[in-house]
Amino acid sequence: KIFFQISGAGHEALMVAAGMALKPGQLSGGTGGALSLALRLSLADLYLEDMKGFLMMDDPFTEMDQHRHPLAAKALVRMGEQKQLIFFTCHEHHATLFPKELRIVRKPLLLTEQVN
Numbered sequence: 684k685i686f687f688q689i690s691g692a693g694h695e696a697l698m699v700a701a702g703m704a705l706k707p708g709q710l711s712g713g714t715g716g717a718l719s720l721a722l723r724l725s726l727a728d729l730y731l732e733d734m735k736g737f738l739m740m741d742d743p744f745t746e747m748d749q750h751r752h753p754l755a756a757k758a759l760v761r762m763g764e765q766k767q768l769i770f771f772t773c774h775e776h777h778a779t780l781f782p783k784e785l786r787i788v789r790k791p792l793l794l795t796e797q798v799n
Contacts (some may be wrong), residue, residue, distance in 0.1 A: 685720075685721040685724050685725055685758055686717060686718055686721035686722075689717045689720060689721050689747075689751055689754050689755045689758050711748075712746060713746070713747055713748030713751065714748075715746065716744075716745070716746030716747035716748070716751075717747050717748075717751050717755065719746065720743050720744075720747065720755055720758070721758070723738075723740070723743070724738075724758060724759075724762050727762070727766070728762065728765070728766075731766055736766060736767070737766060737767035737768065737769060738762065738766055738767070738768050738769070739768075739769045739770070739771075740768075740769070740770040740771070741770070741771050741772075742770075742771065742772050742773065742774070742777075743755065743759070743770055743772075744772070744774070744777050745774075752777065752780055753780055756777075756780035756781055759781075760781065760782070760785070763785070
């Protein structure tokens with residue numbers, strides 16, 4: 684279900700071709716990235732069920748086609764409505780996919796800068 688939300692309409696055929704299930708390695712890189720995120724969200728939802736918990740991710744959009752980013756962001760917001768979700772990215776434009784009240788944007792610290 685989450686995979687179809689992230690991939691958009693019309694990708695049902697990817698999972699079954701002429702009665703045969705496709706393996707993840709047979710998918711394009713971007714579709715594989717969408718499948719990977721969908722699996723992580725599904726497993727976290729299944730594992731955490733009724734428990735309090737959180738999900739932490741590092742650059743979940745990196746391996747995904749750019750046109751899927753807004754759909755993936757919606758899936759992450761939906762997950763965040765049920766569980767605490769923390770994700771990190773070095774791509775500032777990924778943060779703009781989320782409502783402003785959900786963002787905490789920090790400029791990167793350069794290795795040459797001194798930490799106080």
